[in-house]
Amino acid sequence: MPLLKSWVESANSAQSPFPLNNLPYGVFSTNGQIPRCGVAIGDMILDVTSPEFQKLASGISNSVFAEPTWNAFMKLGSKTWDAFRTTLQDILGESTSADVQAKLADVLVSQASATMHMPFDVVEYTDFYSGRHHATNVGTMFRGAENALPPNWLHLPIAYNGRASSIVVSGTEVRRPWGQLKPPTAETPFFAPCKRFDIELEFGTIVGQASTMGEPVSVQEADDMIFGYVLLNDWSARDIQAWEYQPLGPFQAKATATTISPWIVTKAALEPFRTSTPEREFLLLAYLEEPGPMLYDIDLEVSLLPDGGNKASTIAQTNYNELYYSAAQQLAHHTTSGCAMRVGDLLGSGTISGPEKNNRGSLLELSWGGKEPFKLESGEERSFIEDNDTLTLSAHCAGDGYTIGFGDCVGKVLPALDDPYKR
Ligand code: CA
Secondary structure, three states: EOOOEEHHHHHHHOOOOOOOOOEEEEEEEEEOOOOEEEEEEOOOEOOOOHHHHHHOOOOOOOHOOOOOHHHHHHHHHHHHHHHHHHHHHHEEEOOHHHHHHHHHOEEEEEEHHHHHEEOOOOEEEEEOOOOOOHHHHHHHHHOOOOHOOOOOOOOOOOOOEOOOOEEOOOOOOOOOEEEEOOOOOOOOOOOEEOOEEEEEEEEEEEOOOOOOOOOOOOHHHHHHHHEEEEEEEEOOOOOHHHHHHOOOOOOOHHOOEEEEEEOOOEEHHHHHHOOOOOOOOOOHHHHHHHOOEEEEEOOOEEEEEEOOOOOOOOEEEEEEHHHOHHHHHHHHOOOOOOOOOOOOOOEOOOOOOOOOOOHHHOOOOOOOOOOEEEEEHHHHHHHOOOOOOOOEEEEEEEOOOOEEEEOOEEEEOOOOOOOOOOO
16 A cells, blocks of 8 residues: 555655554643544644544544543444544545645644643553563573573463553653662662663553453454554563562562553554564464464664763664564453453563564663673663663554654653652
């Protein structure tokens, strides 16, 4: 599919992250007003709560956008999702009447003047561990090369249940946490600020349709339940994690914050970029078999900007297609127990690393546990995140004369408090 042309000129550049082919959903505010739902087009946002738009979007009641989240819209289901997208592509397309263009031009807001908010209400959060290179690298560091992948890893997508309350939108500052630490050299544990604070380059899958308790879903049904995707940075305290994780997995190490990008890129926008999961080392059980390509070809990048620096350094580049399990497989597996999935459920993909050193989606891997610090463009070295570093995840799909962007997933790490128990 080529670039679809819009009368919003900025959407027609091959480099624009938000052409008519994309149309991601977010929540924005301007001038301190109440946040509201909007759609990105070029460098503008279409306010879908405006009366001008509401008159054109027949079939969608005003009450759907009464709350500043996309949950009520998601609940309406895929037929409505498709019809709404068709309406948007019609009215924002270049052949729209001059009259409609004039009316809508009045309710476009420039992205530069908007503050972005959480695009949906995260009702539950599960973080998977489906990046094979990442799992192998971390396993090698924590348990040795011969035990790198746990015995279950090639048979099922493993995960832990995270905290919905920890999810924040891009731009939110993240405070370095304190926690219980016990480095191998210490005889007894102690309570101190995390010294090995890290990122995890992940994708977030947003579940847009619920499943029924007691009724597992197939991979195809799971894919049909998915509404869209965001970038996701699962901030990780590696020293807290190394001490606490056995045998139940990460807990406080992953609970400080998880940042998501502000725009929900719909499954519909990603259709042209579908690609298959990698070849299987073991045949998967039938319930995990994929009926078609369930991953996407999405280029990913991580950059780090030191405090006061004027240029961010790219520290990693990889692709979403490096995952071993697709989001649809993760979601299907999640329901095998009879667990019900809800509208607004968020699934983290697991850290996405590739085979090469510069493809690694965490500082833990980039610096090999701190043993091999890497250099920034300024010449400074990093093993883990330092205070006031800003980390940015970005993603794009390269289409035929157009780009699908996600909006950056940014977070600055503030110094730990002097004493978190002193208020
Ligand atoms: Ca993670």
